[in-house]
Amino acid sequence: MTVGENLLADGVCMPGAELTVPAEDLAPLAARVKVLGDPTRMRIVQILAANGSVCACDLEEPLGLSQPTVSHHLRQLTEAGLVVRDKRGTWAFFRVADAEVADLASAVRGLAARS
Amino acid sequence: MTVGENLLADGVCMPGAELTVPAEDLAPLAARVKVLGDPTRMRIVQILAANGSVCACDLEEPLGLSQPTVSHHLRQLTEAGLVVRDKRGTWAFFRVADAEVADLASAVRGLAARS
């Protein structure tokens, strides 16, 4: 739907139309979405979701990546709040932060919702 | 189960545990999520959602970016199917592909859902 008072005929550009700029800082949201945008990390989330709580050492093989790399991705996911770290003794177990992922999904859907 | 070292008491790592690997190719999904993961592109989607159909020329100012850069982001969004291009004469109008964004959001939520 067109906006502004200077809407001309149909299908014409309207420069001064003051686009609605919510100025809502979606940088944090974008950052979390970006973290999920990596195939490897998305795969990790999928594996965690399917297995509940998984030891980091069990991720290297299915992912086909080195231990430092897996650790790096787990760090990104954890810092984004999409995954929860649970260290037990020598091992580190990870699980999906269901609520956070759900919130993110809902925020994304909300983006496209007409205001 | 030959007790081996795997699968012991509670809270212990279980290496041979055959993680559920759906092998579902989430590369395409990751790619679309990645496109949305950029703050500028997310902002574009937000603006389009709020204004319906917007001319590309009206995006440069609110975004504070050059015309080639805006064009580049619009291309990414369009190729990802998150936005629809509608060229009228000299201008190019864009609008959010509501259904696609909704699908993406729902797919993301589905990721965290325990199988």
Place this chain on the structure above:
DNA sequence: AGTCAATATCGACAGATGTCGATGTGGTGA
């Protein structure tokens, strides 16, 4: 034709990002 305006594309550049090997850290158990 010719000119102007809006977009798209190209080429180049700086900065971010994923990856690895090597090394550090901390807990477990002989």
Place this chain on the structure above:
DNA sequence: TCACCACATCGACATCTGTCGATATTGACT
């Protein structure tokens, strides 16, 4: 204490990505 294991961090590297100016391309209107 020592060795071993899982994990985190570091340093380096190649690649990807966002950005811009310059240059096409396309459409509209004399």
